[in-house]
Amino acid sequence: MSDQNERQHMLECEARYWLRRGNTTPEKVTELKETLYKKRGEQAVTQLIEEMRKQWRRRHEWLGREHG
Numbered sequence: 391m392s393d394q395n396e397r398q399h400m401l402e403c404e405a406r407y408w409l410r411r412g413n414t415t416p417e418k419v420t421e422l423k424e425t426l427y428k429k430r431g432e433q434a435v436t437q438l439i440e441e442m443r444k445q446w447r448r449r450h451e452w453l454g455r456e457h458g
Contacts, residue, residue, distance in 0.1 A: 405441040406452060414446070 391399070413422050419439065426435045445452070 401438065401441050402445060405438060405445040408438075409442055409445060409449070413442070 408422060413419055419442070423435055423439065426438065430438075
């Protein structure tokens with residue numbers, strides 16, 4: 391797996407992790423952003439939130455595999 395593919399895979403896994411922990415409302419996402427900004431910076435957090443939105447749209451795929 392190339393370095394870029396590996397980073398993308400890790401980003402997808404982390405996005406799913408935060409979604410599974412209930413970060414699915416605007417309020418929860420705002421709290422998560424504030425916490426992560428301190429550790430990672432705005433660009434990294436923005437990228438994570440964008441990936442969370444992508445994963446939320448395709449959650450039936452990854453939830454189906456885990457619970458199927």
